[in-house]
Amino acid sequence: MLIVTPIAGIFTAPNQAVVIAARKGHGRWSHSRRSTRRRKKTKALFTIEFNYDDSDENGRVYKAPDKHPVKLWYSGKMSVYAQAPGKDGYMWYKIGRNQWVNSYYTNKPKNANGSKIKTNNANNSETVKRPKKKRAHWVKENGQYHYYLANGKRDRIDYVGKYLIDRNSNRHKVPIKRGGNHYRDALRVAKLIARCVGHRRGDKQVKRADIAAYYVRLFADRDRYTMRGRYYSTAYGVFIKGEYSCAGTTAALGMVLHQMGFKYKHVHKNQYRHQWCQLRLDGRMGYADGDAGFAGYGSYFLHHKIVSTPSNCTLIWHMNLVDSSLNII
Structure with missing residues (x-):
């Protein structure tokens, strides 16, 4: 059985490595070192909000821009940490680790070259005006x-x-x-x-x-x-x-x-x-x-x-x- 016990009283600086001694049975010990330095949090570039749309692609998450869709959808406001052009002609936003969404379905749509998509809204908002779907009536x-x-x-x-x-x-x-x-x-x-x-x-x-x-x-x-x-x-x-x-x-x-x-x-x-x-x-x-x-x-x-x-x-x-x-x- 592997028993892991940290050795106390050996730290001289916050970034010093922690020495861990692991007993592996009958007096045999092995040591490993791991850093205690905290990772810097990536700052968000901006926030986006998904538009209301009944389509299956609205808010759908991909592992890479326009590649490898997963069965995961987001709605509401999200933070964007990176952006990259996709082969579909739109900019893609990274909202998490291996999580990309199409900017077309957000309130900040962009083309693959980075230019904003023009809208027909009088208030100059960035929401894409798409044709309304027919509903029963x-x-x-x-x-x-x-x-x-x-x-x-x-x-x-x-x-x-x-x-x-x-x-x-x-x-x-x-x-x-x-x-x-x-x-x-x-x-x-x-x-x-x-x-x-x-x-x-x-x-x-x-x-x-x-x-x-x-x-x-x-x-x-x-x-x-x-x-x-x-x-x-x-x-x-x-x-x-x-x-x-x-x-x-x-x-x-x-x-x-x-x-x-x-x-x-x-x-x-x-x-x-x-x-x-x-x-x-x-x-x-x-x-x-x-x-x-x-x-x-x-x-x-x-x-x-x-x-x-x-x-x-x-x-x-x-x-x-x-x-x-x-x-x-």
Whole structure:
């Protein structure tokens, strides 16, 4: 075992080396010397502040100018200790050991030759004025409000703010009311979901049940998951109270399916197991899960069967809405 003990009483100056004696067993000693001189702190050249930007490169750290990015981002004010030109045409700032950031995303942007980047701001500030990114927003057209996504397409089958968006991109305010009768309060929301699903010519039952399950999932995404309390297993908890479990989403989806004319069975009701709705869809046995947000044909979580999300369900379609590669609505 190596035991290190400093020898006291031998210092004559602050910068004198410290002698350390290390015993290595049975009377054998080895010595080493190390300096006690403190390193001088590098003074900062100036401070920078990162601009607000949603891009992944804003505030990202590199090990060298425009080389070897790491999974580290900074925001706010930082001190700059050195600067060097990068191959991308911008000046890079050193903010730490092997930590470089692009000046383009700071309030002091510079070109690689050291010249400041001109801005269009009237107050002559050094913040780069970049084009604003498109954001999702509401647009009123022909007396109806429609929600447009950042890609410019209308949103459908969604829950935005206080409104449900139906299959035709029209919005409907969710009747969140606490009138004292929990069943009636939840029933108002269930009826609205049934209207948003609607019934188009050529619709299969599995599609309508799938959309209904997805609407229930949208409510659950806003709720707090819990297995305690009075409302976690009720439709009132999912739609109004803001708390849910698989028992609650099944009760909520069952209420919606009833308004749509379906007969269903609440599987594993009052049991400490996963719960869902079992029903006949297009003459076949099927299922609808408000917790997962989709419906399909066949058995579901029975006999240790592994169930995957149907590729043509509303959940997958909405996740790929940017591409709209799945045209199932």
